[in-house]
Amino acid sequence: MPEISKPIPAVTPDMREFFEGARAGRLMVQKCDNCGTLRFPAHDLCSKCNSTGSRWVPVSGRGEVFSFNIMHQLYHPGFAKEVPYAVVMVELEEGCKFVSNLLGVKPHEIKCGMPVEVTFEKLNDEVSMPKFRLRAEK
C-alpha cells in the first residue's frame, strides 16, 4: 500500500505574506493597524477592537510552551507513524499565541513553560511550516 503523506496547507491570498516569511525563515503574524494587537491565524477582524485594518509583521519566534495536547487518535493517515504526537500552543515573547509542534521532545516530556524558538520545516518549494524546538533559557 502506498504511503499517504501529510496534508500541505494551501497558500491562500490572505496567508501569502505568512508563507513568504516562512520560506525566508521569518515567523510572521498579523498586527492590527488600529490597536497593535498581534494575532494568528489570519482574521478579517481584530478580536480586541473590531478593526478590519491589519498587516503582517515579523516576530522573534521565541517564546514558551503555554499549553499542549497529546494526540492519540489518528485523524489523517499521513500522521500514522507519529501517533502519539503533541500539538503545542506557544506563547511568543510578543504576547501572541501560535499552535504548532515541538521537535526533539517526546510528547510525555513536554512541560508548560519550556523555552522554545521557531525553526522551519520545508515541505515543498512553496510551503515551509513553522515548528518549535527547545532553546537555552536566557
Ligand SMILES: [Zn+2]
Ligand atoms: Zn485592534
